Amino acid sequence: MKVSKNLITYIILILISAFFLLPVIWIVLSSFKAGTSLYKWPPELIPSQPSIENYIIAFKKGNFGLFFYNSFMVTILSTMVTLVINTMAGFALAKYKFKGRDLLLIGFISTLMIPLEVIMIPIFQVITKLNLYNTFVGIIVPPAATPTGLFLMRQYLLSVPDELLEAARIDGASEWRIFVKLILPISKPVLSVLTIFSFMWRWNDFLWPLIVISTPEKYTVQLAISNFVGQYNVDWNGLLAISVITMIPVLIVFLIFQKQFVKGMVTSGLKG
Amino acid sequence: MEHRIKQKKRKINIQRALAPYLFVFPNFIIFFIFVVIPAAYGLYFSFTNYDGLSEEEFVGIANYVKLFSDSDFWDTMLRTAIYSGIVVPTIYVLALGIAILLIKEIRFKGIFRAIIYWPTMISFIVVGVTWKWIFGDTFGIINYLMELGGQKGIPWLSESFYATLVVIVATLWSRIGFFMVIFISGLQSIPSEFYEAADIDGAKKWQMFTRITLPLLKPTSVMVIMLAIIDSFKAYPLIVSLTGGGPGRATTYLVQYIYRFGFEKNQLGYASAMSVILFLIILITTTIQFKVNKGGEI
Numbered sequence: 374m375k376v377s378k379n380l381i382t383y384i385i386l387i388l389i390s391a392f393f394l395l396p397v398i399w400i401v402l403s404s405f406k407a408g409t410s411l412y413k414w415p416p417e418l419i420p421s422q423p424s425i426e427n428y429i430i431a432f433k434k435g436n437f438g439l440f441f442y443n444s445f446m447v448t449i450l451s452t453m454v455t456l457v458i459n460t461m462a463g464f465a466l467a468k469y470k471f472k473g474r475d476l477l478l479i480g481f482i483s484t485l486m487i488p489l490e491v492i493m494i495p496i497f498q499v500i501t502k503l504n505l506y507n508t509f510v511g512i513i514v515p516p517a518a519t520p521t522g523l524f525l526m527r528q529y530l531l532s533v534p535d536e537l538l539e540a541a542r543i544d545g546a547s548e549w550r551i552f553v554k555l556i557l558p559i560s561k562p563v564l565s566v567l568t569i570f571s572f573m574w575r576w577n578d579f580l581w582p583l584i585v586i587s588t589p590e591k592y593t594v595q596l597a598i599s600n601f602v603g604q605y606n607v608d609w610n611g612l613l614a615i616s617v618i619t620m621i622p623v624l625i626v627f628l629i630f631q632k633q634f635v636k637g638m639v640t641s642g643l644k645g
Numbered sequence: 646m647e648h649r650i651k652q653k654k655r656k657i658n659i660q661r662a663l664a665p666y667l668f669v670f671p672n673f674i675i676f677f678i679f680v681v682i683p684a685a686y687g688l689y690f691s692f693t694n695y696d697g698l699s700e701e702e703f704v705g706i707a708n709y710v711k712l713f714s715d716s717d718f719w720d721t722m723l724r725t726a727i728y729s730g731i732v733v734p735t736i737y738v739l740a741l742g743i744a745i746l747l748i749k750e751i752r753f754k755g756i757f758r759a760i761i762y763w764p765t766m767i768s769f770i771v772v773g774v775t776w777k778w779i780f781g782d783t784f785g786i787i788n789y790l791m792e793l794g795g796q797k798g799i800p801w802l803s804e805s806f807y808a809t810l811v812v813i814v815a816t817l818w819s820r821i822g823f824f825m826v827i828f829i830s831g832l833q834s835i836p837s838e839f840y841e842a843a844d845i846d847g848a849k850k851w852q853m854f855t856r857i858t859l860p861l862l863k864p865t866s867v868m869v870i871m872l873a874i875i876d877s878f879k880a881y882p883l884i885v886s887l888t889g890g891g892p893g894r895a896t897t898y899l900v901q902y903i904y905r906f907g908f909e910k911n912q913l914g915y916a917s918a919m920s921v922i923l924f925l926i927i928l929i930t931t932t933i934q935f936k937v938n939k940g941g942e943i
Contacts, residue, residue: 382746389743390760393818397764399786400775412784415792458671465668477669484680486931490879490900491924494907494916495686496679498697503678518675542657548664577768579882584908595770595882602774602886613778616771623766 397620404428404613411610427614435611437618439590440597444576445622447513447593452571454517456564462518463526464556468538478527485520489580497584511585512593516575522567529563530556565630572626594619690917697911708918718902718919725898728809729877732816736873737866740821744828745858758829762822769819773886776815777802805895808888812896815887820876824869831865832858864938871934875927899923 402419403411407426410417431437465471466478489496496515497506505511533556541551557564582596592600598619601612691708695701712718747758764772780787780801788798801807839857848856859866881900884890890897897905903923907916 379749379751382749382751386746386751386757390757393761393764393822396775396779396818397767400778403778414784414789416784416786416789458675461668462672465665469665469668471662471665474665477673481672481676484676486927487680487684487924488879488927490881490903491920491927492680492683492687493904494913494920495683495690497908498686499679499683515675515679518672518679523672542661548660552668573766577766577770579768579770579885595768598770598774599882599885602770602777603889609778609784612774616774619771620767624763627766 400613401617403609404617406610408610411613427610428618431611431614435597435601435615436589437594437597437611437615440592440594441618443509443591444593444595447509447582448572448575448622450509451513451517451575452568454514455519455522455571456567458518459522459526459567460557460560460564461552462523464530464552466523467527467530468533468535481520481523489516489584493580493584500585506585507587507591508585509591512578512581516578516581519571519574522571525563525567526560529560533559569627569630573623576623687917687920690914691921693914695914695917697913701914704914708915711915712918712922721894721897721899721902724809724894724896725878725880728813728816728880728896728898729874731813732820732877733870733873735813735817736820736824737870739817740824740869741828741862741866743821744825744832747825748829748832758825761825764819765822767819769882770886772815772819773883773888776811776818777887780811802888803892805892808892808895812884812887815883816877816880819883820873824873827865827869828862831862835861867934867937871930874930878923878926 404427405423405425406413406417406420407422407424410420410422411427462481466474466481500506500511500515537555538551541555546554577595578593579595579599582593583599586592586596589597589600594615598612598615601608601615690701692703692705693701694704694707743761747754747761767775779785782788782798782800782802785798785801787801791798799807801811835858839861840853843853843857878898879900880898881904884896884898884901888896890901899919900923903916903919906912906919
């Protein structure tokens with residue numbers, strides 16, 4: 374009875390997993406079919422002559438080396454800013470009593486309800502007035518202050534005992550020193566969570582670059598792909614190769630920080 | 646000597662009083678410049694005829710009046726609502742169902758979870774590309790499989806009904822994993838004593854689900870549904886690369902419609918009025934979640 378019951382569970386789970394896994398496998402396999410073999414009918418399930426030609430062409434002709442460089446730079450810088458400023462603000466909101474704190478907290482929560490989709494038209498005006506149009510700063514700094522990141526940090530730091538901070542103060546540590554030497558190390562697990570999320574958000578982001586960036590030399594990968602796929606005659610050879618590469622960085626970051634990530638999920642009380 | 650200690654103490658006190666403001670400052674200033682100010686501007690624009698170039702004129706509620714009689718806008722709203730109405734319940738049922746399977750004592754749990762979660766880490770643009778390739782009219786694997794099964798291939802992306810279907814499938818594929826994780830932690834927070842007690846009382850599996858799991862899962866459920874609704878009304882990047890909003894306008898939803906008026910037709914005032922409507926949808930959904938869950942506790 375028990376075995377047969379679990380058997381059904383396994384079969385269902387395998388079918389579901391197939392739905393989630395096969396699309397990725399299919400574009401990976403397709404990306405190794407060079408030239409016209411990609412358009413063969415009936416399609417070859419496994420490429421008979423696997424080749425990395427598509428990848429080479431995409432980087433040579435499609436200028437994707439530059440787009441990857443842009444994406445990496447924007448993602449890494451923005452994530453660094455996110456980690457520092459959200460930890461600072463989370464620390465202040467969790468561990469200090471000061472005038473206006475609750476008001477600030479409510480204000481920050483409310484910004485969750487104003488996603489970029491709602492303000493994309495006026496934000497364009499603001500970005501232009503600040504001379505940030507078509508600059509990397511324009512896609513690095515504004516999205517770095519994320520309400521989600523702020524709350525993640527605040528919830529986690531609420532659990533830091535006040536005695537710890539008092540002890541450091543009695544030892545003569547300044548507030549900034551407490552932040553750098555005490556709070557940052559304590560936050561390591563939750564910082565991993567935020568690193569994964571921020572990296573993923575910024576790497577995958579489409580709307581910010583779409584609104585802020587105009588010249589192709591400053592395209593991020595996502596923006597470049599969306600342009601690529603919008604053309605009348607889609608060059609699938611290059612497109613598939615680039616799409617496959619684009620998935621890899623987030624996966625690597627996830628694998629690096631995964632252990633800490635799981636720890637952070639448990640201890641920060643972040644449910645989901 | 647005593648004087649100097651006092652002075653130092655005061656300096657420390659000032660530093661301590663000032664510290665939180667300095668710590669909050671970078672976040673605050675970014676939120677203020679890039680959220681608060683644009684939001685205020687957007688609201689103001691919605692009462693003007695701003696076109697991005699010439700000086701705007703105040704037109705009162707003219708944009709909103711126009712909006713109410715704009716049948717294209719309401720068609721778009723209807724399409725968005727239908728898309729949302731299909732996607733949200735499907736996500737709810739499938740994500741919860743998968744989560745229930747994956748909290749059982751089974752082997753390879755971690756691998757199954759990872760496989761289902763993995764598509765949520767792929768950008769919407771690439772998700773769109775992936776499904777466009779799979780459902781391609783002429784080279785798509787799905788049409789090949791249909792031919793193998795003796796069926797005729799379907800022009801998936803050039804017929805409204807099928808294009809909508811493909812957009813929905815791609816959305817489910819890219820979002821279910823995220824909500825599954827939320828459900829898993831929600832399910833795990835239900836104390837096992839409840840189930841043990843029900844088991845002793847001879848409750849059936851289905852009864853346990855409807856009498857214990859669902860009621861205790863309500864806060865999580867509400868959160869999932871509200872997040873999924875907001876997500877569906879923000880849908881745009883996936884559609885850009887999958888269908889471009891077509892064929893015709895069959896898969897053009899609210900955000901793309903706003904984008905078109907704001908950035909292509911230069912009717913910024915009018916587009917801002919639509920943005921206000923989008924904000925109201927998000928506001929109402931969030932408020933409902935907050936009220937039902939009494940403070941947004943997960």
